[in-house]
Amino acid sequence: xxxxxxxxxxxxxxxxxxxxxxxxxxxxxxxxxxxxxxxxxxxxxxxxxxxxxxxxxxxxxxxxxxxxxxxxxxxxxxxxxxxxxxxxxxxxxxxxxxxxxxxxxxxxxxxxxxxxxxxxxxxxxxxxxxxxxxxxxxxxxxxxxxxxxxxxxxxxxxxxxxxxxxxxxxxxxxxxxxxxxxxxxxxxxxxxxxxxxxxxxxxxxxxxxx
Numbered sequence: 001x002x003x004x005x006x007x008x009x010x011x012x013x014x015x016x017x018x019x020x021x022x023x024x025x026x027x028x029x030x031x032x033x034x035x036x037x038x039x040x041x042x043x044x045x046x047x048x049x050x051x052x053x054x055x056x057x058x059x060x061x062x063x064x065x066x067x068x069x070x071x072x073x074x075x076x077x078x079x080x081x082x083x084x085x086x087x088x089x090x091x092x093x094x095x096x097x098x099x100x101x102x103x104x105x106x107x108x109x110x111x112x113x114x115x116x117x118x119x120x121x122x123x124x125x126x127x128x129x130x131x132x133x134x135x136x137x138x139x140x141x142x143x144x145x146x147x148x149x150x151x152x153x154x155x156x157x158x159x160x161x162x163x164x165x166x167x168x169x170x171x172x173x174x175x176x177x178x179x180x181x182x183x184x185x186x187x188x189x190x191x192x193x194x195x196x197x198x199x200x201x202x203x204x205x206x207x208x209x210x
Contacts, residue, residue: 008110009119009205012135014127015142016171018149018156018164020187020194024142025123027198032208033119034109036102038126045097046071055093060086081170095130119206128172133180140201141181143174145188 011033015021029035045052048069056064056071060079066072080087102122110118124132133139146168153164178184183201187194202208 007113007117010106010135010137011119011121011205012127012133012139013121013123013142014125014139014177016144016149016174016177017125017167018152019142019144020185020191021123021125021142023187023191023194024140024185024198025121027195028119028121028202031199031202033121033202034105035121035123036105038098038102038122038124041098041101042094043073045094045101052093052097056090059089059093091130126171128177128180138182138205139180140183140185141177142185142187142194143177144186148188 011028013021013025013028013035015024025035025037044050046056047053053071056076060076064072064076064079076090080090106120106122109120122136124130127133127139146165149168150161150164153159153167154161159167185194185197185201
């Protein structure tokens with residue numbers, strides 16, 4: 001782990017789709033961390049009426065809107081999934097806005113922290129793909145076996161096996177995530193085991209009981 005800045009521990013949390021990252025994030029929040037959800041911010045910055053949504057429509061056309069005037073995430077996903085240039089255009093609209101909002105929320109968390117001491121966790125699914133590992137004092141990666149992830153995506157999200165594997169293949173590999181990780185949480189047992197592992201990491205980071 002890298003040297004921590006005084007009073008603030010900046011944590012990057014990532015993991016492949018259906019790895020269990022959301023469970024880890026929820027437990028860190030319960031333990032007292034401020035969790036900034038990049039996916040939630042990505043939806044917020046393209047909300048109806050936003051400059052972000054206007055730019056998406058300008059780049060991709062009115063077909064990316066639902067009847068209610070919201071961004072049709074499925075339609076946009078289909079447009080950019082197999083088109084690297086389109087994906088880069090979309091990321092160029094969304095990612096800077098997400099980072100700006102995350103920075104604002106981080107400042108608020110630090111200002112509100114008791115004695116200025118804070119653990120700020122940024123939950124970023126594409127942390128590795130977007131080259132953000134060096135921004136953080138600690139990078140935590142949640143990993144689960146691919147077959148288990150495929151099973152979860154089929155049972156919990158109604159995906160076909162082919163679609164699930166395509167989503168996994170479009171993301172960084174486990175080895176690529178592990179290469180930037182300070183901590184790897186292996187979610188290959190029960191939910192309770194993952195939570196215990198998160199609590200162990202919390203104790204190591206903060207010295208607080210969990």
